[in-house]
Amino acid sequence: MKGEKILSLQNLTMNYGIKNVLTGIDLDVFQGQIIGYIGPNGAGKSTTVKIMLGLIDGYGGKVEVFGQDIASGDPSYKRRIGYVPENAEAYDNLTASEYLIFTGELYGMDRALAEEKAIKLLHEFDLGEVIHARLSSFSKGMKQKVLIISSLLHDPDLLFLDEPLSGLDANSMMIIQEILSQLAAQGKTIFYSSHIMDLVEKISNRIVLLVNGKVVADGSFEELQERSKEGSLAQIFNQLTGFTEHKNIAERFVTIVQEGNGNA
Numbered sequence: 001m002k003g004e005k006i007l008s009l010q011n012l013t014m015n016y017g018i019k020n021v022l023t024g025i026d027l028d029v030f031q032g033q034i035i036g037y038i039g040p041n042g043a044g045k046s047t048t049v050k051i052m053l054g055l056i057d058g059y060g061g062k063v064e065v066f067g068q069d070i071a072s073g074d075p076s077y078k079r080r081i082g083y084v085p086e087n088a089e090a091y092d093n094l095t096a097s098e099y100l101i102f103t104g105e106l107y108g109m110d111r112a113l114a115e116e117k118a119i120k121l122l123h124e125f126d127l128g129e130v131i132h133a134r135l136s137s138f139s140k141g142m143k144q145k146v147l148i149i150s151s152l153l154h155d156p157d158l159l160f161l162d163e164p165l166s167g168l169d170a171n172s173m174m175i176i177q178e179i180l181s182q183l184a185a186q187g188k189t190i191f192y193s194s195h196i197m198d199l200v201e202k203i204s205n206r207i208v209l210l211v212n213g214k215v216v217a218d219g220s221f222e223e224l225q226e227r228s229k230e231g232s233l234a235q236i237f238n239q240l241t242g243f244t245e246h247k248n249i250a251e252r253f254v255t256i257v258q259e260g261n262g263n264a
C-alpha cells in the first residue's frame with residue numbers, strides 16, 4: 001500500500017542558457033520511501049533537489065511538495081523539510097551550538113527547545129566536548145555531523161540529503177544509515193543523492209537513475225538487477241550509463257601524467 005504522495009515532479013525541465021540540464025522529469029514519491037537519486041556527475045541531481053527546495057527558479061513543468069504547487073508562493077512547506085547540502089558554506093565563526101540554534105530558529109523552532117535538542121544530539125554524535133567550539137576548528141566529518149543534526153533538529157517530514165556521508169568514518173556511517181531507516185519506518189520520506197553505490201544499494205528502497213537530465217531507471221534494487229542482469233549497483237550504473245571505458249581512460253590518464261619524465 002502506498003502512503004501519501006509527498007513529491008510530484010511533472011515534466012520538470014531546466015535550462016541554463018542554451019544548456020538543457022533537466023529534460024523532462026516525471027516522478028512521484030510516496031511517504032516512507034527512501035529514494036536513492038543517482039546519476040553521473042553533472043546529470044542534474046543537485047539541480048532537481050534545489051528546485052524542490054525553492055532555491056532555483058525558472059524551471060518548466062510542475063513541482064508539488066506535500067500536495068502543494070511550490071510556485072503558489074506559499075513557502076510554509078519548507079518548515080517540514082530538512083536539507084543536507086553537498087557543499088555547505090557552514091558559518092565557520094559560529095560555535096556548533098550557535099549554528100544549530102540559528103538554523104533551528106530559521107525553521108521556526110523555539111530557541112530554548114532548539115538549544116536543548118542540539119546539545120543532546122551533539123552528545124549522541126560524540127561532539128559533547130566541542131559544543132562551544134567554533135566550526136572552523138572542526139574536521140570535515142565533525143562538520144558533516146553538525147549539518148546532519150541541523151537538517152533533523154526540527155523533526156522534518158521530508159529530508160533531502162546530498163552526499164550526506166561524505167567525510168564520515170565507518171562507525172558514524174552505520175549510525176546515520178540506521179537513523180535513516182528508523183525515520184523512514186516512522187513515515188518520514190528521504191530523498192538521498194550519493195555516488196557511494198554500495199550505500200545507496202543498502203539504504204534505498206527505491207533507486208532513481210538520472211542521465212542527461214532524464215530518468216532512465218526507477219525501481220527497487222532487485223528490479224534494477226532483474227532488468228540489467230548485473231550484480232552490484234555500481235555495475236548496473238556502469239551498464240545503464242553506457243560506460244565501458246574506465247580502463248582506457250585510466251591508461252591514457254596515467255600516460256599523460258608520465259609525459260616528460262622519461263617514463264612515457
Ligand SMILES: Nc1ncnc2c1ncn2[C@@H]1O[C@H](COP(=O)(O)OP(=O)(O)OP(=O)(O)O)[C@@H](O)[C@H]1O
Nearest residue numbers: 016019021039040041042043044045046047048086
Ligand atoms: N548556476 C549554474 N549555471 C550554469 N550551469 C549550471 C549551474 N548549476 C548547475 N549547472 C550545470 O547543470 C548541470 C547539472 O548540474 P548538477 O549540479 O545538478 O549535477 P549533479 O548531477 O548534481 O552532479 P554531481 O554528481 O557532480 O554533483 C551541470 O552541467 C552544471 O554545469
